[in-house]
Amino acid sequence: MDHAKTTRDMRMVGGHACLDFVNTVDARRDVWGPDLLQTYADLVVWAGRANLVNADEGGELLAQAGARPMLARAALKNAKTLREALYAAFHTEATGGRVPDDALQIVCDAVNQAMPKRSLFQSGDGLAWQWTDKGNLNAIGRRVAFEAAEFMMAKNDRRGVRECIGPNCGWLFIDTSRGGRRRWCSEESCGTHSRVRRFRAKAARDRAPA
Numbered sequence: 001m002d003h004a005k006t007t008r009d010m011r012m013v014g015g016h017a018c019l020d021f022v023n024t025v026d027a028r029r030d031v032w033g034p035d036l037l038q039t040y041a042d043l044v045v046w047a048g049r050a051n052l053v054n055a056d057e058g059g060e061l062l063a064q065a066g067a068r069p070m071l072a073r074a075a076l077k078n079a080k081t082l083r084e085a086l087y088a089a090f091h092t093e094a095t096g097g098r099v100p101d102d103a104l105q106i107v108c109d110a111v112n113q114a115m116p117k118r119s120l121f122q123s124g125d126g127l128a129w130q131w132t133d134k135g136n137l138n139a140i141g142r143r144v145a146f147e148a149a150e151f152m153m154a155k156n157d158r159r160g161v162r163e164c165i166g167p168n169c170g171w172l173f174i175d176t177s178r179g180g181r182r183r184w185c186s187e188e189s190c191g192t193h194s195r196v197r198r199f200r201a202k203a204a205r206d207r208a209p210a
Contacts, residue, residue, distance in 0.1 A: 005036075006036060006042065006045070007024060007036050007037065007042045007043070007045045007046035007049070008045050008049075010023070010024065010026070010036055010046075011185070011186055012049060012050070013171070013173055013185050013186045014171070014172060014173050014174065014185075015173050015174030015176065016147070016151055016174060017050040017051070017052060017144065017147050018086055018090075018144055018147050018148035018151050019090065019161065019172045019173060019174065020046075020050055021046070021050070021083055021086065021144050021148075022083055022086050022087045022090060022171075022172055023171045023172065023185075024036045024037050024042075024046060024083065025083075025087075027168040027169055027170065028087070028169070028170030028171070029163075029164075029165075029166070029167065029168055029169050029170030030167055030168045031168050035080075037076065037079070037080055037083075039076070040061075040062075040065040040072040040073070040075065040076045040137070041062060041065070043075075043076055043079055043140055044058045044061050044062055044065075044140070045058075047140045047143070052140060052143045052144065052147070053139070053140065053143075057134055057135075057139075060134060060135045061135065061137065061139065061140070064135055064136075064137055065137060068137065071137050072137055074137075075137035075138045075140075075141065078110075078138060078141050079138075079140060079141040079144070081106060082106060082107065082110050082141050082144060082145060083144075084103075085102075085103040085104075085106035085107050086103075086107065086144075086148050087172070088100050088103035089103050089104065089107060089148075089152070090161045090172050091163065091172065093155070093160065093161045094160070094161045094162050094163040094172060095163065107145060107148060107149065107152075110141060110142060110144075110145030111145045111146060111148075111149045113138070113142055113145070114142035114143065114145050114146040115146075117131055117132050117133040117136075117139070117142055118130070118131060118132065118146070119132050131143065158174065159174050159175050159176055159180070160174070160175055160180075161173070161174060161175075162174070162175040162182060162183075164183070164184050164185035164190050165183050165184065165190075166184055166185065166190030169184075169185060169190050171185035171190075172185075173185050
């Protein structure tokens, strides 16, 4: 568990933006929360750290959110609905099984909204995709959805998604370990906490009277 307080200080250990987005809930195992996406500004901060928006885009989104608070709250709600659908989808990959139909539909709807917001632009001697939704309060959710769809489609060409076994954690991550046996979202957080708990439990057993 990360014990993060905000999207500014949470660990970005998922290995992909869509997994780090799912991990904006600080704990999912045993207990749920706290939710780090409390305000639209929290979403913008996270998106900047995930390289989904640049500084200028982030500033424009914050200005739009300040001018249109009701729309900002609706966009945040939409993003969190997408987040939980993505969690359901990727948790299924981590534990085995089929993606729930309702979760897949939410992701599909978000991807369908994102597709028309991309266009080809000249980039040096070639072409590159760019987003055309700058300033739209739903831009971050759409970009997450698009990244998630590409990640899902590449399942056979990447390492698998795993779920951290740390108590009160449950964060998702790409297992890039050599043996494919990584158990924790981070060695520095859940890995260390688990080893400390085992050490203390062993010490308590050793001190117990026969």
